[in-house]
Amino acid sequence: MATALAAALTGTGLTLAVAPAAHAAASDHVAKLPFTTFSALAVDNVHQRVFLADARVGSSSNNGQIAVYTFAGERISTITTAYHVSGLALSADANTLYVGERTRILSYDTTTLAAKSGPTAPTDNCGREVVVVGGKPYYTSQYTDNLTQCATATSYVDDITNGYWQRTGWNDSGKLLLEGGPNDTFLMGQALNASASNPFISVFDGSGATPVRHATRRFADAGGAGALNLKDAAVSPDGTKVALADATAGTRLLNTDDLSDAAEGYPPLPEGAAASSVAFSGDGKYIARGASATGSTPDLLVQPADPGDATAPLEFVFEGSQDGDRVAPRGMEWSADGSRLFAVTTNAAGNQFWLHIIQPPAVQYDVRLGETFTHSPAQAVAGEPLSVRGRLEYDGPAPAEPMKVRATRTDANGTHDLGTFTVRADGAYTVLDEPDLVGDATYTVSYLGDLTHRPATDVTHTVSVGKAASSISLTAPEEASMRTGVHITGTFSAQGRALPERAVLKVERTDRQGTGTLSSVTVGADGTFTIDDIPRTRRETTYKVSWPGDELHQGSSASAEVYVTR
Structure with missing residues (x-):
């Protein structure tokens, strides 16, 4: 598989691309x-099993x-049921796995x-x-005579x-x-369908005998635009935020108490990627944003859960017969300690599935930007190329791909x-620019960091x-006459930005x-x-040609002396 701007992970066709730094190891x-179909994923952190x-x-x-797997990806058992199954959930103590059978x-x-025994x-x-x-399972029930009716048939909780x-x-x-x-809270979200053109997302309190709805929200405007196209939802470990994988709008980040938009959201997914899954790590540090994308467009971003943290995400491209092509809807869960992300991918046809167990780096190292710079030319000129050179140092392992500064x-x-x-490998970098104003130009260099290296001080x-x-x-003659006149030719040039006239x-x-x-x-x-x-008149005559200059160019002049005869 091509690995342009990426690092191929050992033993798989998975491509790990990052922006701007391409060296974070995972x-x-x-x-x-x-399976040829997929419905649910559950992670047992106590016994370190994945269902x-x-x-x-x-x-x-x-x-x-x-199918039951270890945290290392080894399948240890397959449970077979009499009828089709869908939906998995673990008890709070992880001693019981609840399974939704037909x-x-x-x-x-x-x-x-x-x-x-199960009721x-x-x-x-x-x-x-x-x-x-x-302490008790909630589940949905939908009965239809034909699968084509599932999209709009009534679901009961x-x-x-x-x-x-x-x-x-x-x-x-x-x-x-x-x-x-x-x-004891849970989310209920409605899929976009022909009978629900403006679906909802709601927060429920499930601590009592019956669930009580708190905040709820629909997203379409008066013209019907902006409706929720829900593929997955996640609640932050502290319960303050809700993240939605909206196939139309991308990753929505909401405040749990009223489901209003958070003050700061996540950047858009890469162009061409439609959100399919979302999950917060159990320690609250990271968020994983899964997507359906083609080609070299990332299908998975792992980044800080704090949207104000500019650390560049790890970007995974799933592309190939051994990795799948995209993250399946509802296909991601983290381990409780945030050390592993379990992600289910599928192929374009949706009839093959893979379990990826991704371990983001657990340690971040320091990066330092040197404060000593050089620039050339020594006298910077408006409208001409300028090179500003500096140096970066980092702790930890050598990167697999070059780091980048902004x-x-x-x-x-x-x-x-x-x-x-x-x-460069020796830590040197060169900022290329063409300043277009006369006066002081201040260059600020940043290293935003990634999941392996912390951001550096600007x-x-x-x-x-x-x-x-x-x-x-x-170019003028040495001698000319008053009768034939003086003929002078010349050349004018201005460096930097071209003159407007x-x-x-x-x-x-x-x-x-x-x-x-x-x-x-x-x-x-x-x-x-x-x-x-x-x-x-006769004798020595001097011709002086001058230009006063403009906002970006210095003036110049030249003279020529001609001896004039009768």
């Missing part, structure tokens, strides 16, 4: 799932499978994987969501109380997503982004930018009768000009 173990369920919804003749809610001992539940043909809140299922009273059209949060120039017209510049370097030089050269040159003649101004001459497009004059 290990990635990949397991091919024994994944297929879907195979629709027919009562379809059995189900739950006609009941199954439960398994997570140590022995032995089945426990019957309303028949589900479309696939359940399962979440454990307040049920629970298990005292060993029996009961309706909570909450229901709506289409798929309903359930996602657990801290303090630079800006601040002058009388404000601050201008100059882009990123590659750091450094600055001020350069005094002067006017560009101009020059005039003259052709230069107009002042011409003066000095002879025995004094100094006078002749008609001005305009420089041609090729920089040449001519002067023709009939002298008024």
Whole structure:
């Protein structure tokens, strides 16, 4: 697989690309799932196991499978059920795995994987969501005669109380997503469908006998634009933020208390990537944003959960027959300590699935930007190339790919982004610019950091930018007569930025009768000009040609002496 601007991770076709720094190390173990469908993922942090369920919804003749993996990606068991399964959730103590089967809610001992007794539940043909809140499982139930009706069929939210299922009273059209949060709360989100053109997201308190809805929100404006296209949801470990994977709008970050937009959100996903999954790490440090993208466009970004942290994300491109092509909806969960991200990918056809176990770097190292700069040329000139050279030092392992710094120039017209510049292996870098104003130009160099290296303290370097030089050269005869006149040719040039108009040159003649101004001459497009004059007296006559300069260019002049005869 091509690895332009990326580092290929050992043993897989996974490409790890980063912006702006391409050297953050991350290990990635990949397991091919024994499924042609996928419905749910649950992570048991106590026993370090990962449970994944297929879907195979629709027919009562379809059995189900739950594949069980270690945190290292080794499959240790496969649980087979009589009917299709969908939706997985763990009890708070991780001793019980709840599984949404077609006609009941199954439960398994997570140590022995032995089945426990499970109550019957309303028949589900479309696939359940399962979440454990307040010590009991909540789950969705959807019954249809045909799978084509699942998109709009009514979904009911049920629970298990005292060993029996009961309706909570909450229901709506289409798929309903359930996602657990801290303090006995959970999210309920509605999928966009023909019967729900303006879907909702709501926060529920599940601590009591029946769930109580708190904040709720719909997103479409009066014209119907901006509706939620929900693929996944996550609650931050401290319960203050909700992140939504919106296939249309990208990653939405909301305040949990009222579901208003957070003061600062995450940058957009790469162009061409549609959000499919989202997950906060258990320690609250990171957020993973999964997407559906093609080609070299990243399918997964792992970055600081704090949107105000400018540290560059790790960007993963899933592309190939051994890795899948995109992150599956609802396909990501973290370990509780944030040391591992479990991500399910699928191919373009959606009939093959892979489990990626990604370990972002646990240690960040310091980076220092030296405060000693040089620049060339020594006298910077407006409109001409300028090189500003500096040096970067870093702790920790050598990067696999070159690091990059970002630079800006601040002058009388404000601050201008100059882009990123590659750091050489010896730590040296060169910022290239072409200042366009006379006066002080202050260059600020930043290193934003990545998941391996911390951001560095910005450094600055001020350069005094002067006017560009101009020059005039003259070619004149040594001798001429008053009868035939004087013919002078010349060339004018100005360095730096091109003149907005052709230069107009002042011409003066000095002879025995004094100094006078002749008609001005305009420089041609090729920089040449001519002067023709009939002298008024004999002997030495001096012709001086000058240009006063402008805001960006110095003035210049040249003189030629001609001996005039009768």
